Amino acid sequence: MPENIAPQKLDVTIRINGKTYARKIEPRTLLVEFLREACDLTGTHVGCDTTYCGACTVLMNNLAVKSCTVFAVQADGADIITVEGLEKNGKLHPIQKAFGDSYGLQCGYCTPGLMLATHQLLAENPEPDEKQIRKAIAGNTCRCTGYVNVFKAIELAGRNMKGASVGD
Amino acid sequence: MVEERNNGGKGWVGASLPRKEEDRLLRGRGKFAEDIKLREMLYLRFVRSPYAHARILSIDASAAEALPGVACVITGKEIAAETQPFIEIGPDHAQKIRDFPMAVDKAIYQGEPVAAVVAESPGIAEDAAEMVNVEYEALEPVVEAEEALTDRSVLHEAAGTNRVWNGVWEYGDVEQAFKDAAYVVNIDRLHFHRFSSTPLENNVIIGEWNPKDDRIYYGCNNSFPSFAIQFLAAHLKVHIDKIRVQTFDIGGSFGIKITSYPQMAVCALASKKAGGRPVKWVETRSEHMVASAHGNERTFRNTRVALDKNGVITAIDSKHIDDCGAYPRYEPLGCVIWSQVFCGVYRFKNARIDFWQAVTNKCPVGPNRGYSRMQHLWFLERVIDICAHEIGIAADEIRLRNYIRPEEFPYTTPNGCVYDSGNYPKMLEVAKGLIGWDEWRKKQIDAQHEGRMIGIGIGTTLDSGTNNFGQSQIINPYAPFSGNSQGANCKLDIYGEVVVAVGSCPQGQGHETTAAQVVADVLNIHPDLITVRTGFDTERNVHTGMSGTYASQFAVSGLSAVHGAAQKLKTEMKRLAAFLLETNEDELAFGVGEQGPEIKANATGKSINYWGLANIVNVNSAVLPESLYDVTLNCRYVWRAPFKVPDTKAKYGSLTLTYASQLHIAVVEVDRETFVPKIIDYVAVDDCGTVINPPIVEGQVYGATAHGIGAALMETCVYDEVGNMLTSTFSDYTPITSMNIPKIKYGHTSTPSPHSYSGAKGMGEGGAAPIHTISSALQDALFAHGIVINDSFNNADSIFRALKAHDGGQRAELVKLERKQASSAK
Numbered sequence A: 001m002p003e004n005i006a007p008q009k010l011d012v013t014i015r016i017n018g019k020t021y022a023r024k025i026e027p028r029t030l031l032v033e034f035l036r037e038a039c040d041l042t043g044t045h046v047g048c049d050t051t052y053c054g055a056c057t058v059l060m061n062n063l064a065v066k067s068c069t070v071f072a073v074q075a076d077g078a079d080i081i082t083v084e085g086l087e088k089n090g091k092l093h094p095i096q097k098a099f100g101d102s103y104g105l106q107c108g109y110c111t112p113g114l115m116l117a118t119h120q121l122l123a124e125n126p127e128p129d130e131k132q133i134r135k136a137i138a139g140n141t142c143r144c145t146g147y148v149n150v151f152k153a154i155e156l157a158g159r160n161m162k163g164a165s166v167g168d
Numbered sequence B: 001m002v003e004e005r006n007n008g009g010k011g012w013v014g015a016s017l018p019r020k021e022e023d024r025l026l027r028g029r030g031k032f033a034e035d036i037k038l039r040e041m042l043y044l045r046f047v048r049s050p051y052a053h054a055r056i057l058s059i060d061a062s063a064a065e066a067l068p069g070v071a072c073v074i075t076g077k078e079i080a081a082e083t084q085p086f087i088e089i090g091p092d093h094a095q096k097i098r099d100f101p102m103a104v105d106k107a108i109y110q111g112e113p114v115a116a117v118v119a120e121s122p123g124i125a126e127d128a129a130e131m132v133n134v135e136y137e138a139l140e141p142v143v144e145a146e147e148a149l150t151d152r153s154v155l156h157e158a159a160g161t162n163r164v165w166n167g168v169w170e171y172g173d174v175e176q177a178f179k180d181a182a183y184v185v186n187i188d189r190l191h192f193h194r195f196s197s198t199p200l201e202n203n204v205i206i207g208e209w210n211p212k213d214d215r216i217y218y219g220c221n222n223s224f225p226s227f228a229i230q231f232l233a234a235h236l237k238v239h240i241d242k243i244r245v246q247t248f249d250i251g252g253s254f255g256i257k258i259t260s261y262p263q264m265a266v267c268a269l270a271s272k273k274a275g276g277r278p279v280k281w282v283e284t285r286s287e288h289m290v291a292s293a294h295g296n297e298r299t300f301r302n303t304r305v306a307l308d309k310n311g312v313i314t315a316i317d318s319k320h321i322d323d324c325g326a327y328p329r330y331e332p333l334g335c336v337i338w339s340q341v342f343c344g345v346y347r348f349k350n351a352r353i354d355f356w357q358a359v360t361n362k363c364p365v366g367p368n369r370g371y372s373r374m375q376h377l378w379f380l381e382r383v384i385d386i387c388a389h390e391i392g393i394a395a396d397e398i399r400l401r402n403y404i405r406p407e408e409f410p411y412t413t414p415n416g417c418v419y420d421s422g423n424y425p426k427m428l429e430v431a432k433g434l435i436g437w438d439e440w441r442k443k444q445i446d447a448q449h450e451g452r453m454i455g456i457g458i459g460t461t462l463d464s465g466t467n468n469f470g471q472s473q474i475i476n477p478y479a480p481f482s483g484n485s486q487g488a489n490c491k492l493d494i495y496g497e498v499v500v501a502v503g504s505c506p507q508g509q510g511h512e513t514t515a516a517q518v519v520a521d522v523l524n525i526h527p528d529l530i531t532v533r534t535g536f537d538t539e540r541n542v543h544t545g546m547s548g549t550y551a552s553q554f555a556v557s558g559l560s561a562v563h564g565a566a567q568k569l570k571t572e573m574k575r576l577a578a579f580l581l582e583t584n585e586d587e588l589a590f591g592v593g594e595q596g597p598e599i600k601a602n603a604t605g606k607s608i609n610y611w612g613l614a615n616i617v618n619v620n621s622a623v624l625p626e627s628l629y630d631v632t633l634n635c636r637y638v639w640r641a642p643f644k645v646p647d648t649k650a651k652y653g654s655l656t657l658t659y660a661s662q663l664h665i666a667v668v669e670v671d672r673e674t675f676v677p678k679i680i681d682y683v684a685v686d687d688c689g690t691v692i693n694p695p696i697v698e699g700q701v702y703g704a705t706a707h708g709i710g711a712a713l714m715e716t717c718v719y720d721e722v723g724n725m726l727t728s729t730f731s732d733y734t735p736i737t738s739m740n741i742p743k744i745k746y747g748h749t750s751t752p753s754p755h756s757y758s759g760a761k762g763m764g765e766g767g768a769a770p771i772h773t774i775s776s777a778l779q780d781a782l783f784a785h786g787i788v789i790n791d792s793f794n795n796a797d798s799i800f801r802a803l804k805a806h807d808g809g810q811r812a813e814l815v816k817l818e819r820k821q822a823s824s825a826k
């Protein structure tokens, strides 16, 4: 009986932060597990088991997704950006810089997810008002900051990036 | 640039310095316990009781053990056979409670672990856990503390009762005060609900009990490791030095992670059973909700309040019943910790509090942000507001009449605590100014004419920090704890680098930054030149038995230890430099020269840099005269709080060193159709004495405010009548989100503490000000409808019920006002 529950493994290839990762995985592997365990990209976090907290948010084909709610096999062939892929040549992305300058983090556990949710928001709407900011991160829980400085960070990131594309 | 940040030349303490922690966290390079992988690591999954109270008839793990990839299964019975039960802090019968990290004969809360499966991967462990067959016989659960006290169904048979502790705090002449009162207000029942601050990172433990050296290693996110090792060493029957605990970046704790030591025990024992391979347990959110720790729930019965004709409280008499869940564990310390703020911010001298604590078939409680004091402070704020409404005095006015006055500090409370400093009327004035108090009062009246329900509420609260562990002796005179201490080490490493280690384990409070600010001022160098170690490690050998991060104290205990260690290092550096530069110790200048940080002789201009100093002590010591052999440039300092053991019989003494205060005002509207309460304006004013780093303090205030607002309106741990937890996921529990946090207007006042070297007070817990404030505002909105707010948790549902269920409101059943004509006529 034990043998027949051993799952068959599948080949999955995902581009993450511009690098290709090919792995053999159990079909039930979540994208977040793929990132953390199979690729050692531990900047993406897990905070819940009901798609509530957004600690696991990454960009999949330029859309912010909760990587705990995507199977790795569903991301086969996709382009993923995680927090590790935000900086360019060691230089912080304007979103990262704005979070730092605004004291937009305390423990920093939620921050990777929040920054990627911000990334999508600013790509769609470079000058979001407060309401739009609140809505964009409604699926990202932060237990430390009370969101106040996170709002400031997102606003600042928007201002600093005016004119530039989010991808820069 | 440097000068600008240097707090106008005054020094680094007080400067808005960016946090040293930021860079790694922003880049996704923070190192959290879950990120750690060790060679040959196994994964643990708990099998948990679905019942709140059930006898375990049998456990059949054979199918799980046969699954390929399973290393072993371990049960509560096995653990009980090779360990001692955990230390119990309570006295007498509470000493007889047998607390093991997994259920042995019966499970007494839903989610209690009964077995653990260890396997090669998390997936296999999860599959195998589902194959463990446990046969239960359901027993009668008790989920209410008052009911538990009847001992109808007893959880801990060896103890023979569900009562953990009870004791009476009585001061002044309570009966006389009631005789002389102009008004007596009776409040039947108030209830502070159970919630948890739920850090975003769950508990994580890697435990390794290696047979090669018979040592136990923990990599984890426990937030009070020096307490954990004391419990673990006795439980596992090992020398305390055999246990190493290391923490890293921690994704929040808010006190909840103090109580992960039972799971730490299981990981070590499972590792031992698996031949010494490291065992990792990563808690899921649902496990965290059901079985990590919740905050204390408390019921306040038969409260009587005596007031004079001006609405000044002269006495309070009340019975308080605390619910600590299934095991007391860190409790019954909560039975005394509330008394650090015995009279809150008020001046009454006569009081009698009859305090009880009971176990119930619910998740054990832990020290959740605001621990034990917030429940009591909420009670006092409810008392003030209810009395104000009954007598007809405005909420601000009754507070002003009852506040401890600014000129009375340091103020000794009826139970001997010394409030170091404060100015509550000033905070009220600042808060009223920020919210536009008079404007809102006008708008409120207009709104009432339109039939809208708008309330304005005030919450004044205390955040007592740096506790005297001697208060544990009020609970149990044999408890071997008193005072408080923290250790730090400050050294010049072999190449002259300044390196600081502290016994704290921060979770986002910026300790690396503030510690560097303190050392920078002592040595007169830039904080960037100082390395502060991340996390906690017993093998750094800096900790004391009270080291950790809890109870609002780092600014006092932690930074005092850092300051002491830096001073000690500086003294050694001076002696060494005076010898090398052939001058007097008092003719030296600390600073930075061309060759980095250095010490210069004022007279000759000759200097020696830190590398030179460290070189001589570490690798060039033949140059040293014997008189300097005691110089190590590696200085450990233990700071001790100047406490005495309290008088345990009279329950009298200083229980905490500093008292930060917060005053919040909220304007809340209850929707007429949906009954949803909505915050429409909000002010938070804080006073934590001298501020070390303003944005860090502001961030703590916002964070604590969000926790309080969440707890007041959204977050509650709901159990049904048989002890099923109904809020076992984030989606059910609904932690506060960006959509629910109002705009917060922030204000700051400062009364430096005479009790700390820098004038700083511990802060961070926040005293749950929003819970008091929102209760106050809701009552203001609903009092005209006959509603008195008697629960700390209120949402559309509870407000709807209160408005509809009681014709004319529940006030008539809950509150009775006695007006004593004779004395009020005086």
Ligand code: FES
Residues within 6 Å of the ligand: A045, A046, A047, A048, A049, A050, A051, A052, A053, A054, A055, A056, A057, A066, A067, A068, A069
């Ligand atoms: S971990 Fe993905 S939403 Fe919480």
Ligand code: FES
Residues within 6 Å of the ligand: A104, A105, A106, A107, A108, A109, A110, A111, A141, A142, A143, A144, A145, B200, B251, B252, B508
């Ligand atoms: S900074 Fe800790 S959860 Fe957001």
